[in-house]
Amino acid sequence: MKNRLRVLRAERNWSQADLAQRLEVSRQSVNAIETGKFDPSLPLAFKLARLFGATIEQIFSDESES
Amino acid sequence: MACTSNNPAQRRFFYRFAVAMLLYAAALVLSILGFVHYRPTGVLAYLLAVLPALPIFVMLAVIGVYLAEETDEFVRNLQIQALLGGIGGTLAVVSVWGFLEDLAHVRRLDLLLVYPLFWVFVGISTVVVRLRYR
Numbered sequence: 001m002k003n004r005l006r007v008l009r010a011e012r013n014w015s016q017a018d019l020a021q022r023l024e025v026s027r028q029s030v031n032a033i034e035t036g037k038f039d040p041s042l043p044l045a046f047k048l049a050r051l052f053g054a055t056i057e058q059i060f061s062d063e064s065e066s
Numbered sequence: 067m068a069c070t071s072n073n074p075a076q077r078r079f080f081y082r083f084a085v086a087m088l089l090y091a092a093a094l095v096l097s098i099l100g101f102v103h104y105r106p107t108g109v110l111a112y113l114l115a116v117l118p119a120l121p122i123f124v125m126l127a128v129i130g131v132y133l134a135e136e137t138d139e140f141v142r143n144l145q146i147q148a149l150l151g152g153i154g155g156t157l158a159v160v161s162v163w164g165f166l167e168d169l170a171h172v173r174r175l176d177l178l179l180v181y182p183l184f185w186v187f188v189g190i191s192t193v194v195v196r197l198r199y200r
Contacts, residue, residue, distance in 0.1 A: 026073065029140035032199050038140050 003060045005034045008052045079132035090121035151191025156184040
């Protein structure tokens with residue numbers, strides 16, 4: 001699944017560690033989600049959406065749709 | 067399992083696991099000493115013989131509790147994959163060895179080696195899984 005996490009993070013000048021701290025997960029988790037190696041659960045996706053003030057669809061996109 | 071120092075669930079896991087290992091060591095010593103000094107028979111012999119296995123049940127339960135307590139879903143996913151690798155590797159080796167015992171008459175595998183073997187495979191799987199997600 002593609003995502004805009006890296007861009008959203010850069011807009012706020014957050015490091016992966018900063019985002020991890022806000023999400024209460026490890027930096028490795030943020031890296032794995034950001035690089036598309038791990039798809040977050042719905043609760044974590046909602047948490048990310050809330051954090052960035054966006055909808056899940058604005059952050060994540062299904063690669064098969066594009 | 068890899069430890070992230072700021073992960074409370076992993077810290078609790080390692081503490082509980084260490085306690086279970088100490089219990090195992092104590093139970094093993096108690097069991098051996100019991101057999102050496104008292105040469106028990108019947109039910110008592112069975113009970114004393116299985117005593118060191120009880121902390122192993124505790125260790126397995128500690129793993130289950132850890133997986134339930136781990137709030138970082140990515141880390142939990144890695145640990146589950148590593149544990150599955152451990153289970154799969156152990157079952158594969160034991161199955162192959164079983165056929166070798168029956169058909170090729172190789173040396174009988176000491177069943178006490180199965181549990182340490184599981185952890186060896188968990189260790190190998192942990193490295194492989196971590197490399198995959200690096």
